[in-house]
Amino acid sequence: MPFAAGPWELASVLSKVLSYASLASLVGGLLVFWLGSERAARPSSAVASPLLLSLLNRRYLHWPLALRQHLLQLLLLACLVGSFAALLFFLLQVGVVNQTGVAGMFDSFMAGLLLQSPIGYGAGLKLTGFLVAAVTLLLARPALLAEKDARLPVSLYSGALLALVLFAASFAVLGHVASLGVLAGVAIAVHISAMGLWIGALYPLHTLCRQEQHRDEPAVRLQALLQTFGRLGWAITGSLLLAGGYLLTQLLEQPADLLSTPYGLMLTGKLLLVVCLLGLAALNKFRLVPALAGEKVAALQYSIRGEMGLAFLILVLTACLTTFTGPVHLL
């Protein structure tokens, strides 16, 4: 089937890009908050806490108030845009089914019907995820923006984890992998989570670099944060590629489809962009971050901007991939 790039499809792509970008910004932003925090020294008399609690509990933020405010606003904006995108996607699907123009998007009978389909389940899970995250962030706001001893409350991570589960579930019930079984559902959940942790962290990291440029002392704290991010990067990119690779084998019938079908060609384009992104990530990890001691923050900032550009292209291509084509073209 030839590509049908009408206004409905383009609007659908827009809603997906906004949704992916919001999800990534939220997940990655929270990761950067965690990376920027430090665990309070435990009194020697304290009983050893379980590993999970020791990772999450009583983590203090030493960032300036303006920076904390800026990042919190970014996360809340991501929740707002993500909610709007989920709603827009659902209404667009109602309009597409009705085939009666823009007014068809607001047909309550059809909307009720689609709410009971994977379209409704998927959009509902995403919307709930963004709302849960927004409420959690608002509840955590006083602790995050406290003048003294600002910290990350455990409730923030509990809410974020719940939101992440809801997002992952939305991708498992709606889309090309929805009918591929449980393992593919788990793979897409891992793929989406890792994607968010990686590319969603880029803008907050860029903001931290900008902050450091205005300081005179060497960016020691930023360097330590980026080194931790780099260490986590192995696990994040590893699980992203492993889950993505598995999904690829499930969606394609044979490797040759990557070059011989529209769907495969778009996947190949996405893979090439991912390779470029990995290249820049490696440059940051092995060259630019170690050089931060020499105050080469600007070079790192420039490289992260490149990563953000590539990540945006990947999101757009993924939205196009799931809108204009599908594995059906392989048959």
Next chain:
Amino acid sequence: MKKMTLLQGLAAALLMLVMHSAAFAHSAMSSSVPENGQTVATPEMLMLHFNGNVRLVRLTVTGDNGIVETGFVPDAAANMMFHVAMPPLVAGAYRVNWTVIGEDGHSVSEDFRFTVDPNAPAAVMSEHGHGGGDHVH
């Protein structure tokens, strides 16, 4: 050299193991009564058979005199087979346009045509495939 060959064999075996051999497709109609392009006596019922469980959310029948009032009521239940009661049809050409939502949440719209001729035989079920329709994901 022998080691490389073994590794290559293992890689190929792994690839074959994980490659999905089952056909993977979006929702499509596998057959209908009347079938596409058929000339039949006025059908008492339309039957639509799909390649998997789908939700039939929209169905319109259009004749020379405009839209025909059918007994179709959209339902959230997913099925492979749908029956739609039809009123008596006058002789002429008809187009059936349908929209379904598949298990993966993708909507598919397609249509098929038939002609009513009082002297033609009654419609019977036979397999026929329909090409790709308008897929919105």
